[in-house]
Amino acid sequence: MYLDFEGYSAPASTQGDVTNVTSPDEISVWAEVASQAFGYEIDATVVGRIAAVPDVELLLAREGGQAVATALTFQTGDTIGIHQVGVPKEHRGKGLARMIMDHTMARCAASSSRYATLQASAAGAGIYRGLGFQEQFTITNYRRSPTS
Numbered sequence: 001m002y003l004d005f006e007g008y009s010a011p012a013s014t015q016g017d018v019t020n021v022t023s024p025d026e027i028s029v030w031a032e033v034a035s036q037a038f039g040y041e042i043d044a045t046v047v048g049r050i051a052a053v054p055d056v057e058l059l060l061a062r063e064g065g066q067a068v069a070t071a072l073t074f075q076t077g078d079t080i081g082i083h084q085v086g087v088p089k090e091h092r093g094k095g096l097a098r099m100i101m102d103h104t105m106a107r108c109a110a111s112s113s114r115y116a117t118l119q120a121s122a123a124g125a126g127i128y129r130g131l132g133f134q135e136q137f138t139i140t141n142y143r144r145s146p147t148s
Contacts, residue, residue, distance in 0.1 A: 001125075001133040003116045008132060010109035011102045018103035021058035025050065027051055030060050034070040037086025061100045073107065078114035085124060098127055105131055114141040129137070 003147040021030045024044075051058050055076065056110035061069035068091040082104055087096045108116050119139060120128050 001118055001120050001128050001135055003131065003133045005109055005114055005116065008109055010106040012104055014099070014102045016096075016103070017062045018059055018100040020098055021051065021060045024048060026060065027058065029067050030058050030070055033060065033067045033088060034084050034086050036088035037070060038084075042084075059100060059104060059107075061096060061103070063094070063096065069096045071100050071104045073104060075111060075113055079111065080108045080111060080113040082108070082116055082118040085118070086100070097124065098130075101127055101131060140145050 020135045021027055027048045028044040029045055031042045031047045034047075035042045050054075050056055050072070053074070055074055057073045059071040059073070061071075070084055071082065071086075074081045082101075083102070085097060085101060087100075105116070107120070108133065116133070118128060118133065120133070120135075
């Protein structure tokens with residue numbers, strides 16, 4: 001999905017506690033929350049290396065002091081990619097994905113980006129459409145069946 005920032009209006013105000021993650025301890029928390037959200041291990045060491053790239057930003061949302069949602073942005077030229085938007089199962093249904101996306105989109109709109117891109121799961125597609133993202137094409141993933 002993509003969004004053209006021409007004519008886009010970022011949310012006037014954003015709710016919630018969303019911070020830019022930079023320290024090794026915060027990166028470990030970010031990796032743990034993302035791992036819970038996506039159901040596979042995300043290595044904090046690798047995330048730390050990614051976070052050191054100048055055009056990458058890690059965002060972490062908290063609710064009541066507890067880390068509850070993640071997002072990652074990576075700017076290349078006039079395009080910013082949005083990745084790893086995730087909320088662990090026990091925190092879903094509270095509007096946290098929309099909250100972190102509102103913060104992410106405000107940051108993206110304030111950058112020098114013209115476009116935002118992302119890959120949407122079925123669970124997130126409605127939120128992204130509501131923010132103005134348009135579908136471009138479908139990505140199909142294949143996985144070999146386990147053999148007996």
